[in-house]
Amino acid sequence: xxxxxxxxxxxxxxxxxxxxxxxxxxxxxxxxxxxxxxxxxxxxxxxxxxxxxxxxxxxxxxxxxxxxxxxxxxxxxxxxxxxxxxxxxxxxxxxxxxxxxxxxxxxxxxxxxxxxxxxxxxxxxxxxxxxxxxxxxxxxxxxxxxxxxxxxxxxxxxxxxxxxxxxxxxxxxxxxxxxxxxxxxxxxxxxxxxxxxxxxxxxxxxxxxxxxxxxxxxxxxxxxxxxxxxxxxxxxxxxxxxxxxxxxxxxxxxxxxxxxxxxxxxxxxxxxxxxxxxxxxxxxxxxxxxxxxxxxxxxxxxxxxxxxxxxxxxxxxxxxxxxxxxxxxxxxxxxxxxxxxxxxxxxxxxxxxxxxxxxxxxxxxxxxxxxxxxxxxxxxxxxxxxxxxxxxxxxxxxxxxxxxxxxxxxxxxxxxxxxx
Amino acid sequence: xxxxxxxxxxxxxxxxxxxxxxxxxxxxxxxxxxxxxxxxxxxxxxxxxxxxxxxxxxxxxxxxxxxxxxxxxxxxxxxxxxxxxxxxxxxxxxxxxxxxxxxxxxxxxxxxxxxxxxxxxxxxxxxxxxxxxxxxxxxxxxxxxxxxxxxxxxxxxxxxxxx
Numbered sequence: 001x002x003x004x005x006x007x008x009x010x011x012x013x014x015x016x017x018x019x020x021x022x023x024x025x026x027x028x029x030x031x032x033x034x035x036x037x038x039x040x041x042x043x044x045x046x047x048x049x050x051x052x053x054x055x056x057x058x059x060x061x062x063x064x065x066x067x068x069x070x071x072x073x074x075x076x077x078x079x080x081x082x083x084x085x086x087x088x089x090x091x092x093x094x095x096x097x098x099x100x101x102x103x104x105x106x107x108x109x110x111x112x113x114x115x116x117x118x119x120x121x122x123x124x125x126x127x128x129x130x131x132x133x134x135x136x137x138x139x140x141x142x143x144x145x146x147x148x149x150x151x152x153x154x155x156x157x158x159x160x161x162x163x164x165x166x167x168x169x170x171x172x173x174x175x176x177x178x179x180x181x182x183x184x185x186x187x188x189x190x191x192x193x194x195x196x197x198x199x200x201x202x203x204x205x206x207x208x209x210x211x212x213x214x215x216x217x218x219x220x221x222x223x224x225x226x227x228x229x230x231x232x233x234x235x236x237x238x239x240x241x242x243x244x245x246x247x248x249x250x251x252x253x254x255x256x257x258x259x260x261x262x263x264x265x266x267x268x269x270x271x272x273x274x275x276x277x278x279x280x281x282x283x284x285x286x287x288x289x290x291x292x293x294x295x296x297x298x299x300x301x302x303x304x305x306x307x308x309x310x311x312x313x314x315x316x317x318x319x320x321x322x323x324x325x326x327x328x329x330x331x332x333x334x335x336x337x338x339x340x341x342x343x344x345x346x347x348x349x350x351x352x353x354x355x356x357x358x359x360x361x362x363x364x365x366x367x368x369x370x371x372x373x374x375x376x377x378x379x380x381x382x383x384x385x386x387x388x389x390x391x392x393x394x395x396x397x398x399x400x401x402x403x404x405x406x407x408x409x410x411x412x413x414x415x416x417x418x419x420x
Numbered sequence: 421x422x423x424x425x426x427x428x429x430x431x432x433x434x435x436x437x438x439x440x441x442x443x444x445x446x447x448x449x450x451x452x453x454x455x456x457x458x459x460x461x462x463x464x465x466x467x468x469x470x471x472x473x474x475x476x477x478x479x480x481x482x483x484x485x486x487x488x489x490x491x492x493x494x495x496x497x498x499x500x501x502x503x504x505x506x507x508x509x510x511x512x513x514x515x516x517x518x519x520x521x522x523x524x525x526x527x528x529x530x531x532x533x534x535x536x537x538x539x540x541x542x543x544x545x546x547x548x549x550x551x552x553x554x555x556x557x558x559x560x561x562x563x564x565x566x567x568x569x570x571x572x573x574x575x576x577x578x579x580x581x582x583x
Binding site: 038040041044045048049051066067072075078122123139142146154155156189192193222365366370383386387388392 | 440441446459460478482484487488490505513578581
């Protein structure tokens with residue numbers, strides 16, 4: 001029977017020749033990714049139940065990321081519980097502050113996730129890992145506890161939606177704009193319990209790190225996973241980061257999809273998702289002139305080196321508006337250092353933006369840029385829900401790093417193309 | 421299970437509305453309970469009573485994987501959430517931790533605030549005692565029923581590990 005890449009990965013991890021949507025499976029996990037918000041409750045759940053077992057310490061990758069460096073005593077306690085557990089179980093893959101970063105970016109950057117693997121984490125954006133052709137699934141803390149103890153996770157094999165994207169992106173238009181356009185068509189529950197498999201010439205032309213935006217925000221349409229069949233670029237990318245063997249699987253040409261959606265992005269304009277759903281995408285021309293108080297470049301969606309380069313290119317020769325706080329947050333320590341080496345951090349500071357150590361921080365209203373009542377932020381992050389970045393009467397607009405930078409210069413939502 | 425309905429006629433009630441991220445610094449259900457639904461209805465912790473059943477529209481619990489969204493409700497004594505549909509992770513978290521997620525088409529039309537409800541998982545029904553009408557709910561996958569019957573995932577895992 002023809003299979004999708006997702007079905008092939010699932011089948012291999014539950015000892016079957018093939019699987020079909022709707023089938024219950026219990027899969028073997030290759031990687032469990034852990035951070036300080038959802039893992040300590042999982043550790044507590046294990047302790048409460050008298051289970052002091054980690055299925056395989058070498059398959060667990062840990063970094064504190066949401067509230068780090070610790071923002072207060074309570075979050076310090078969470079990070080400490082995580083660190084103590086890492087030591088107790090001799091988990092080697094631990095990224096302490098100074099080596100840390102946002103967990104999904106860390107995992108990909110260091111080659112912990114490879115094509116054909118299975119990954120779970122207590123984090124909804126675990127769907128990101130489909131970018132290298134792996135199966136990644138977000139789970140809650142109780143389920144994470146079970147996964148840590150048993151190395152397995154149960155679920156019903158999901159159907160797959162094929163999203164085909166064709167056309168060459170214009171100047172100033174990026175993968176974020178493509179994703180906001182897709183979300184505006186699929187809606188926030190258009191892919192619930194399903195996988196989104198991205199194909200098409202636009203995907204082929206994108207670099208791996210730009211594709212991340214598409215797999216990362218698949219959950220914003222409710223998807224279990226966003227996935228892209230590995231190609232030459234994927235292979236080069238992962239082999240630069242790992243010398244481990246991996247299983248290269250791809251969808252069969254005649255694999256079955258529950259639906260097939262086509263997008264032509266050749267005339268796509270920069271997009272902005274207005275409050276309070278990521279599916280509220282509009283072209284920048286329809287939103288421009290909305291005043292902003294803060295502009296954030298960062299997050300597991302758009303905090304990579306390419307994102308920083310794109311924002312810096314817009315800022316070049318310009319300054320952040322006097323009424324705007326622009327905050328740039330490289331997603332990991334390695335990206336931070338690379339940006340330093342390339343002179344990007346100096347460019348940001350010269351333009352009156354501030355640069356933070358890697359953290360999820362303001363994306364979820366944690367710290368490093370929380371909004372007051374009535375304030376508005378344009379951000380390269382992934383969610384613009386009510387109160388997402390702070391006060392319930394503050395607002396978040398989602399956009400590409402370039403659009404965020406252009407808006408920071410103008411003090412209002414702006415089209416980046418005039419600065420390129 | 422019987423309980424009184426608290427109805428929010430709203431779709432896409434996301435996890436930030438259920439429990440804002442600033443409260444994710446604890447996993448104590450009692451502490452989280454004080455902030456449940458804070459961005460949607462600050463009165464919720466005062467309104468809610470032990471045994472209540474939350475009723476909402478489509479895509480309940482979308483967004484984050486935070487199980488704190490379950491604990492802040494169970495910490496208030498909420499037994500179940502009836503919605504027209506659920507986001508995937510919230511639904512699983514509910515099954516795993518023991519906050520019963522119930523899928524009922526047209527939930528917010530069939531149930532009004534304050535109605536007395538009876539949920540029968542075995543029969544697969546929700547009875548609105550106040551209106552006298554009974555409705556069929558979406559059946560659970562077999563494995564989910566095993567977890568519900570075991571009293572949550574950890575109990576189920578313990579049993580399996582001891583086999």
